[in-house]
Amino acid sequence: MNAPDPAARERVLDTAAALFYEHGFHAVGVDLIVAQAAVAKTTLYRHFPSKDELIVAYLERANLEFWAWFDASVDPVTPARDQLLAVFDAIETLATSAACLGCAFQVSAAEFPDRAHPGHATALAHKEAVRTRLRELAAAAGAAHPDALGDTLLLVMDGAFAAARMYGPTSPAAHAARAARTLIDAHLPARRPRPRQKPAEGT
Amino acid sequence: MNAPDPAARERVLDTAAALFYEHGFHAVGVDLIVAQAAVAKTTLYRHFPSKDELIVAYLERANLEFWAWFDASVDPVTPARDQLLAVFDAIETLATSAACLGCAFQVSAAEFPDRAHPGHATALAHKEAVRTRLRELAAAAGAAHPDALGDTLLLVMDGAFAAARMYGPTSPAAHAARAARTLIDAHLPARRPRPRQKPAEGT
DNA sequence: AGCAAGCGATACAGACCTGTCTGTAGCAGT
């Protein structure tokens, strides 16, 4: 065996991901990770030079999984408005499921308030990407103020995930989809009568 | 001096509050607190039997301060709808201020995912009280589905605070007030014509 | 005056933390 074993790396990352998500970053030590992954500590430190880099690797994989989930929840051939509605249906379903313990990136920002910390920076980059995607969908849907609508929807999304971690499966997140629909409708030109009508503005 | 010195207790609590809020709970040790409060460790442990109880004391004081801020942001003689709007104006102002590092109770839930942990339980009790208050205001405003409106507004509020910790002063939280207004208007009977009209429902 | 108690300072116990080091075993290529 002359090359690094990808299975060992995956086992470490899988174990770390589950423990970090369930208990947080500070509460989980590398000793626990190596014990639960049935891996030597040297192996962990060969693949991940430090705990911080393991945290970043976990967040980056969570980011990829998020986008896979996001893309799977929308049908890209449907109108953008329907895609937005589908995303928030999926968010509500996820945030009210027993497996959901909130947003890993919110937890990272909570535990690493310093924005220079790699854990916070990685989380912020993810959130910024989500924000951009929502704004793009809002623009494609014809929102009068797409940036405002995108940001507003991001608030609802983060509120739903915060509620999930705070409350568990039965939480105010059960209203996320309808809240998003209300906000989307308010930002879009009236579908029936006038072809162009600004809702007012949205700072 | 035969009685406990309330000044020492306050100094500990003030210092702990600032450090917990800025750096999180796990990241701040009692040694740092006693050093910064210029207090002996024995004094800290006389007033607070454990770090967990100090955390709870901090959260309970933050809860009181939250309600003082909340009550100061609304004029109780104005209509309930105006009170809701005023609250979310205040939330937006707070969440986009440089001093705001997010919601201490969200941080507590993030760092103590176990809902049996006193830190999480205290945070959840606070959030539940806010939820109830918002629902009451929604009912007083005449919302067709006050619980739905109250929960929806809680999502916006928590989203704004999550954004504040993630982004800092310039964040999507800048849209919290208008988002709240849109949601409130959608849940309230039309102000002009019919005196009673259900918007549709709200799960 | 004397006593009880809070206070500061400091040392300490025992556990845990991250990260390193040592040593052994196994596989691949030469």
Add this chain to the structure above:
DNA sequence: ACTGCTACAGACAGGTCTGTATCGCTTGCT
């Protein structure tokens, strides 16, 4: 067979964590 790399196992270093114990010193009450 020899070399080079990886993995496992476990001890270890140096620091930090919570919480306790032991000192005097000060202060208010009786």
